Amino acid sequence: MQETFATRLETPAGNGTIIRAEGIEKYYAQPSQNRIQVIAPTDLSIVPGEIVALLGPSGSGKSTMLRMLSGLSQPSAGQVYWHERPIQHAAANVSIVFQSFALFPWLTVLENVEAPLQARGVPASQRRERSLKMLDTVGLDGFEAAYPKELSGGMRQRVGFARALVVEPEVLFMDEPFSALDVLTAENLRSELLELWAKKTMPTQAVFLVTHNIEEAVLLADRIIVLGRNPGHIRTDFKVQLTQPRDRKSEAFTQLVDYIYKVLTRPDIAPAEAPEQQTGRRVRDQRQMRYQMLPHARPGGVAGLLELLVDRGGQEDIYRLADDLAFEIDDLLPIVDAAQLLGFLKVEEGDVALTESGTEFANSEILRQKEIFRDAAEKNVLLLRQIARALEAKSDHTVPEDFFLDMLDEQFSEDECQRQMETAITWGRYAELFDFDASKRRFVLPDLQEEEAAMQEGGE
Amino acid sequence: MRVQNTFGRSLVAVRNWPFFMDLMIAACGLAIFFGMIRIGTYWLSSPMPEAPISHSIRALPLYAFYSIVRIGIAYLLSLVFAVAYGYIAAYNPRVEAWMIAVLDILQSIPVLSFLPGVMLAMMALVPGHQLGIEMGSILLIFTGQVWNMAFSFYASLKSIPREMIEASRIYRYSGWQRFWQLEMPFAAIGLIWNSIVSVAGGWFFLIACEMFPLGNRFFRLPGLGSYLQTAASASPVDMHGLMWGLAVLVLIIVATDQLLWRPLIAWSDKFKFEQVESSTRVSSPLLALIHRSSRLVQLPARIWGTLDEHIYQMLATRSRDISVKPMDENGPGGSRMLQAGLAIFGGLVALWGGTEAYHLIRGVTWLDIRLLFLGAGATFLRVNASLALAAAWTIPVGVMIGFNPKMAKILQPVTQVVASVPATALFPVLLVGLIRLGGGLGIGSIALMLLGTQWYILFNIIAGAMAIPSDLKEAAQLYRFTRWQRWKTLILPGIFPYLITGMVTASGGAWNASIVAEYFHIGHQTLETMGLGAQISAATDSGRFSTLLLATVLMALMVVTVNRLVWRRLYRLAETRYKLEG
Structure with a gap:
């Protein structure tokens, strides 16, 4: 054509x-x-x-x-x-x-x-x-x-x-x-x-x-x-x-x-x-890599996109979406990618469509959204799963950032490692999978009291 | 490699070099120390200038002139060295880590400990001549002011935006054009602010090193410092002379501020790397005057322009500049050999320094070492007491000034000038007062350290308080924060990064000041208290090089350790948690 x-x-x-x-x-x-x-x-x-x-x-x-x-x-x-x-x-x-x-x-x-x-x-x-x-x-x-x-x-x-x-x-x-x-x-x-x-x-x-x-x-x-x-x-x-x-x-x-x-x-x-x-060129595909390349999108952006899609009947042309939002493709694509990675969206022929979990997410209130996000993240994102497992396994429930950076740098450049880690931290914090102490550069398990307090704050 | 570019005498480098590098550099430092003493003691027998110092006020202008010349030459040397050193470090990845580690160690060493070594060496180089001792004092001032300037220039070069460098590459700038149109303008503001701090530091050392005893000799250079000390040690104390000397010193500092620094700061405003013009600007009547009398400035500009034109034309015809130089070009291949050679040479020098030190230290008894450690403890406590005292009064006062824009506008330049008055010049006056009051040097030395350190903290706190955004202040008011809440949640976190910058500078200054504060000749008596600084001074006096060496190393170690364990951590905390962005 x-x-x-x-x-x-x-x-x-x-x-x-x-x-x-x-x-x-x-x-x-x-x-x-x-x-x-x-x-x-x-x-x-x-x-x-x-x-x-x-x-x-x-x-x-x-x-x-x-x-x-x-x-x-x-x-x-x-x-x-x-x-x-x-x-x-x-x-x-x-x-x-x-x-x-x-x-x-x-x-x-x-x-x-x-x-x-x-x-x-x-x-x-x-x-x-x-x-x-x-x-x-x-x-x-x-x-x-x-x-x-x-x-x-x-x-x-x-x-x-x-x-x-x-x-x-x-x-x-x-x-x-x-x-x-x-x-x-x-x-x-x-x-x-x-x-x-x-x-x-x-x-x-x-x-x-x-x-x-x-x-x-x-x-x-x-x-x-x-x-x-x-x-x-x-x-x-x-x-x-x-x-x-x-x-x-x-x-x-x-x-x-x-x-x-x-x-x-x-x-x-x-x-x-x-x-x-x-043809014949060896192109490394994402799926062959151990870690997925996390798109640098915020969970809030993903939530926003999903809620918007529900309002539009669960399906929309990406081009029209970007146009209506006055978004550049570079701003929209990471959000779409993130939602796709988490299993909230399907992309076909330039159209995006909500999946079941995506629809549920968009129709839930914030605490439930966090739960859905947590499940999706643990299921689909290897890095987040590893961090959560490591935190549970260690007796003091804390792991230094460097530990994961060392594994990431097998696969990504130094700058990209940092960005991947930042995105993982943002997602993990939102999902309440872990907390991150920025001054000590360590992941910590959110303790129960703090979690409750955070939930109350989040509910307001 | 990343360095904070801030206003402070000592800067904190983000550490990413291995520990053995510090050790090797320290050992090389020892070697240089011994090299100097060796030559120095060998030539000690030759005639030595010990200029008599006049008590007359009429001699003051000439003395002031001598001192200014010393400071000026030392400053120019520092500038050239700082630019060259920063440039080499920034553009040679192979030596970069080494060069920055060297800077970090050198800025932690108490410069005054090198006084005897440097003096002896320089007098030996130019025997029987005033020039030698002059060169010694200049070199000493130089070492007191060069490090932060080099740090600043290096940090500026490393922070030039990538696209600016790419623009200079794609348009095939020669090194000459890049230096004058990109690197120098970009570094100018940092360099000027650090120059102000450096020159203030220079006065501190100048006054201390114009007149000092070594063994059984008493060295004097005609200058303001020796005039002040002579006046203080006359019996009875020459108060009249002291006051006049101080007045001249303050006059020089105010004049430097008005005639040199203010116009420079106002002028450097155009080098601000900003996209939008900012509203706050420093004004300088002198600069306006120069701008108005255009004929005066046009002549040198025109001469320079013609010369410059020839250089550009000459460089443009060179063939190696006709292609675009890639950003990620690999260095020449042969330099690995050179690096290995340098490493071997460095190792040999370190070995020699180590064995020399061993021979010298063999004679030291355990009693001496115990005494040194006791002294170190006492000085440590004193330094921290002075820091705590300084923080205790400067935080409320600084915040008060900073929150009041009118007051800040008037008082900020004043504190800047006051901070530039060298503590060493005020010591004699203060000591005379202390003796009359009957206080001992044990407490008195804390007051002396305070003199040198509090201004940097105050200056930084004012800047910090002014930087707290007004919407945060309004929020605190709106929610009716109690006074304690306001301090805890708004003011203290807001000024924290600035406070730390001020404290780092002050801490280094206090350690250096301890050498002159804990041991003092006044009249015919020597005031002394228990402390590491006093031990260094006493060792210098009596020519006991082994004690001098040990005490210096101990002091450098303590400064480095405190920096690493305390200040660097707080700095990182300030950078991550307490940074006000946007």
């Missing part, structure tokens, strides 16, 4: 390719010989004349991919080529627009834009001329002497664009450039970017955009790559052939958005038209 608006992309191997990645992967070596694979070996090319959007759930290594392609990060294996020369020896002319803008607060707008030219030894007068012209192009005429902190978020990102474009990069990388902005400002900047690109006002050959906003990708991109996680790998890679300007309300547009949602919400099933280069 998708073939009506999206066709497969043949791997380009012409002379025109600007950046070509060959079998790049990223892993972190662990002391115990195990290594944590962040990105599986991947081939990817960036050719002139296209805007590429890279989509994927959090933890799929979108930003890591961008940094490897731009030369900011070295692949653990494989090679990135810049015009067929290894990128670390090439004068790669690239820029990045950052999510946090990454402007220097102590430099004026003009000085910020001039700085990259200064690094390239452009003489002062020429530097000034080029910077002023670029500031004019992005609509910041008259703001040269202002400091970034005096500007609004949108204006600041304009400075970010001016700084990126002033070096006339062949490839412009953008790392979620609009996600720190409010909806209207982001929309405005997006259309201006498209205008610059269409009129060839910006001297850029190709744009590589990392985003978690599906609509943004469909709106801007000529080609969309969707990443999956554990480890990060390309799930699908296709061209978007809708004509610009694109209409969000057109059927072709919404169909494409829906298709991407389906791909994103069904990580266990390969997309209907999996590209040839994907």
Whole structure:
């Protein structure tokens, strides 16, 4: 069905390719010989004349991919080529627009834009001329002497664009450039970017955009790559052939958005038209791992989602749900994942449906909800089960956090271990499976009196 | 590796290096100590400058000038060292842990114990010349003020946001550009605040080390410190001279505050790493004046600009800067050899230090050691008594000032200046008073330690009380908290992190102060009380290096132990449970 608006992309191997990645992967070596694979070996090319959007759930290594392609990060294996020369020896002319803008607060707008030219030894007068012209192009005429902190978020990102474009990069990388902005400002900047690109006002050959906003990708991109996680790998890679300007309300547009949602919400099933280069690759699946990857959602969020679903008859399209809630997919997906992991939800074809326990949960009052959550957590979440068992087994009913961190770090990176532990603590505390003493970094069994007191408080 | 960047003389590093590193570093410290004494004693026979100190008030401006020059040079040295040390530590993961462990130990060692060693060594390097003894005093001041600055710069470098570094990489900044446009601006505010603390610490040591007896000699350097001490030890006591000396000292400190620190703080406001402009700003009339007289500042700026331009052009043409440098680049492969070499060298040095120490200590009797431990206990009690006393009066007063914004605005700068007046300068005056009252040094030394320590606590408590959000205060009022409830649930937890920061600094200061507080020459008599500080001073006086060494090691050990067992834990508690966020 998708073939009506999206066709497969043949791997380009012409002379025109600007950046070509060959079998790049990223892993972190662990002391115990195990290594944590962040990105599986991947081939990817960036050719002139296209805007590429890279989509994927959090933890799929979108930003890591961008940094490897731009030369900011070295692949653990494989090679990135810049015009067929290894990128670390090439004068790669690239820029990045950052999510946090990454402007220097102590430099004026003009000085910020001039700085990259200064690094390239452009003489002062020429530097000034080029910077002023670029500031004019992005609509910041008259703001040269202002400091970034005096500007609004949108204006600041304009400075970010001016700084990126002033070096006339062949490839412009953008790392979620609009996600720190409010909806209207982001929309405005997006259309201006498209205008610059269409009129060839910006001297850029190709744009590589990392985003978690599906609509943004469909709106801007000529080609969309969707990443999956554990480890990060390309799930699908296709061209978007809708004509610009694109209409969000057109059927072709919404169909494409829906298709991407389906791909994103069904990580266990390969997309209907999996590209040839994907077969035979060893992709580590969540189910092969000892510990599940806990989605970083709060129990309150899960409860909220379930209660919302009950109001809507127990079933809903994820896309509509996200839209109605004005949620970004990155904010909604962990909650859906968590509910699914706990057995409260089923996800099928981009639709979510409540299970029996999910319905019971949503219809119960808070104390009963905690009980249901506790049962579901003990049943479905290995880490929580282990913590609870260990606490019961020990005579003093207390276990240090490190004990579990040591086991987790066989499987996750150091940062991820911390996040997994934080999520487990939040869930366990909510479920009253255990308590956690943050100053001693130890799990403790909640004693009965405290538990009663907590229950009374919770009931109020 | 993570270090708290706070306003304090000693900073608490999050410990993640093995214990043997501390031991090795301590042993290397011993080796350096002996190296200095060796050279020093060898050259002791050469002529020694013992400048006569004038009693005349007319000599004061010149003396003040000498002292300022010493402080200034020592400060510049500290700045350069701190930046270089912080830079190397932050960017060389292979040596990082070592370098931070070294800092942590060095900041715990009582600097005044090194006085004889450093002086002898420096005089030996430049024999028969005033320069040697000058260099000695400068080096001593340097060691008193450099550590927290190095810590601060290192911590700043480590906390630069990742995307800022990535921006500097992707736009191919040279090291030069990165230093001036990213690293220095980012570290500026921490560096300036720590400089203020450091220079205050510098005065403390300057006054103590301008005049001191060693063996049967009496060293003097012309300066404010020696002027004050001479006035105090004249018989009868020269009150007139003392008062004048103190007045000049306070004048210098106020002038430094107004002419140097305030403009610097106001100027550094633009380096605040914030997205929104904050409402509270320090104002400086002097800075405004400089800004207005634009022609005055334009000339150096223009000269610098031209020079800078050439450097950028030169760097841009170098070929190795044309590609983007990856963030996770591995270091050069050969440095493992270098590291092994360094480790072997360090081991040999530690071995030598150890055997030397053994030979020196062999002569020490058990009686001496017993005495040392008794002294250590007495000083320990005194330090803690002074801390408790300081906390007892500064907590209510500090909270009162902090809760009253008008009062805080006036009093905060004042306490900052008062905190900068070195306790060592006030000792003679206070001692004269104590003797007249008939009190002994046993109690008196606690008062002397208080002088040096209470201001840091007060200063931090004011800051803490001001940081308690007003909605919490309003909530306490709304629910009609009793006075006790208000203190227990709101005020004490609110100021806790600040209190701990102040106490850590104060505790280190009190141990250092014990060396000058427990043993004092006044007139022709020597006042002395039981204590580790007194033993260090007495050992310095009589040239008993074995006792000096043991006492110093013991003091360093106690400081390190108390830091590890008490302060670091409280610090972590402050960080986790009592942190007011948002």
